[in-house]
Amino acid sequence: MTSITEKTCCRCKEIKPVSDFGICNTSKDKYAYCCKACIKIQSHEWYEKHKEKVLETNKNWRINNPEKSYVAKTKWNAENKDRISEQRKAKKDQYNEQCRKRYAACPEKQKERTRKYIENDPNIIEKTRVRRRNWEAKNPEKVQMKTKNRRARKNENGGHLTAKEWRELLFEADYKCQKCGTENDLTLDHIIPVLLGGRNEKENAQVLCRSCNSSKRIQIIDYRKMSKAALGVKNEIDIQTN
Numbered sequence: 431m432t433s434i435t436e437k438t439c440c441r442c443k444e445i446k447p448v449s450d451f452g453i454c455n456t457s458k459d460k461y462a463y464c465c466k467a468c469i470k471i472q473s474h475e476w477y478e479k480h481k482e483k484v485l486e487t488n489k490n491w492r493i494n495n496p497e498k499s500y501v502a503k504t505k506w507n508a509e510n511k512d513r514i515s516e517q518r519k520a521k522k523d524q525y526n527e528q529c530r531k532r533y534a535a536c537p538e539k540q541k542e543r544t545r546k547y548i549e550n551d552p553n554i555i556e557k558t559r560v561r562r563r564n565w566e567a568k569n570p571e572k573v574q575m576k577t578k579n580r581r582a583r584k585n586e587n588g589g590h591l592t593a594k595e596w597r598e599l600l601f602e603a604d605y606k607c608q609k610c611g612t613e614n615d616l617t618l619d620h621i622i623p624v625l626l627g628g629r630n631e632k633e634n635a636q637v638l639c640r641s642c643n644s645s646k647r648i649q650i651i652d653y654r655k656m657s658k659a660a661l662g663v664k665n666e667i668d669i670q671t672n
């Protein structure tokens with residue numbers, strides 16, 4: 431059999447390398463009649479046309495095969511973790527944005543709704559408080575970031591820090607105060623204080639213990655550079671002179 435390197439697609443009529451075609455045993459040259467791109471379009475069109483039927487069939491399969499369905503779903507979830515968390519975050523952002531808009535459009539109405547909500551269940555405030563306290567106890571890093579973000583927003587400086595970025599900062603600082611080196615009671619300090627217009631972002635953040643943080647007051651001091659100078663820059667000079 432003479433092997434071919436190119437083939438004309440029967441659908442888009444383009445000449446393409448055979449690697450662009452799937453394998454088909456009923457075809458003379460063993461390659462599919464249409465190129466992969468066309469097959470993709472075709473199957474998408476077919477899906478759109480028979481969508482309801484497909485969804486219905488899938489649903490029935492899931493009902494009839496609960497165990498297999500569970501295994502497949504778990505496997506898919508494990509393989510698409512990033513995608514799922516992105517989708518979840520997007521959904522949450524969208525919801526928060528909606529709430530903000532609704533509140534901004536008619537704050538009185540929203541306040542009225544909250545008031546009714548409380549009337550219906552007088553214990554709701556206490557319940558919410560307990561739930562929030564439990565959550566705060568479990569997520570100290572997130573609590574700290576929330577406070578910082580709120581303060582920055584209040585001062586309209588902007589910027590946003592996540593709990594993950596805070597953990598990165600701690601890691602980069604070797605879990606030590608970047609001024610005195612203690613490992614106790616570490617807090618996030620804004621190099622340019624928020625009160626002076628400093629943004630709440632990683633570039634403007636350093637790790638200081640509570641006492642160093644409060645003795646810094648509203649001054650602009652970058653202890654990161656100092657600790658880097660103490661540790662790293664000396665080595666760089668050594669390399670240059672060698």
Ligand SMILES: [Zn+2]
Nearest residue numbers: 439442465468
């Ligand atoms: Zn084609």
Ligand SMILES: [Zn+2]
Nearest residue numbers: 607610639642
């Ligand atoms: Zn310190």
